[in-house]
Amino acid sequence: MPKNHPADDLASPQDLGWEEQEDASASSPTPSRVHPSERDAQQEEVQPYVQPEMPMSRTVSFRHSSCRRERDAVRDALVWVEGNTKRVDRWDRCGQGAMILQDAANPDRYSLRSMICRDRFCPTCSRERSRTIARHLASKIGDQLHRFITLTIRHSKERLEDLLTKLLHSFKELRRTRLWKKKVDGGCAFLEIKYSNGWHPHLHLITVGDYLPHDELAKEWLRITKDSSVVDIRLIRDPATTARYVAKYASKPLSRELIFQPRLLREAIRTLPGRKLLWTFGSWRGWRIHEEKDETVWLTVGPLDVWLKLADAGDAEALKIIGKLRRERKWQEEHET
């Protein structure tokens, strides 16, 4: 069976065309004929930490109702690392201007559309993105057997930056091996970072291809990394399991316990710009994992803040709509964590 895929090549994961680059550090190009002092003057000044000037609007609170503490902690770290940049401004506006939409084909189904920050650390935006990726992946995989593979590197006191470089370099090496080329057609990779007495970056992979013996993979991984042999392989037969797995790992680079440890969180935020969190390889390379068409015809029902006020006043229709939206969000949260 031919397994030598041109895409299993020497490219770094960082070069695989993954479009997820939301960091504010990717700023506009520097003019070439500008004196250094002028360039300094154009940069955004780093301001001391301040709370948002305006109290959080009700629509913003509604969007982030389940993760307020988490979001505040990440915002603090972003301001600490980058100052009050446009990124923080976008962060504060995530959820503003929310409109309620109704599914034209199913009038009992409502949704919200608002400004969103799309920041890789925004828990709400991440959850929505995971959901899209999970649906898109499930439709790509269909009934095909696929595998979840986890690659870890040995716990260490090294800097996160060095461990990440080692992990990604080792994965690139692994994809060059005969074993990998023979057994794995392609797939996608998610980066996850944990901390427990040291940094633990992992790669979670979804792959399609042949049976990959655990012992052989562990041996190759140990040979490449020199000190790590912990790998996990699971065969998956149903798309529902994939969807759960993806919702858990995709687009959530930092595990929850890190969020409330400011020093570690800041190190992670400093280290991750320019790093891809999710990418495809092998026969899946070039497949745009985020892009899912929503065929639903949505009708506009009105601004969320107006409907919230109507619900406060006891309006029956408003109570019904707001109740449905709240239950929908709660259900999603309970089934995705």
Ligand SMILES: [Zn+2]
């Ligand atoms: Zn957001």
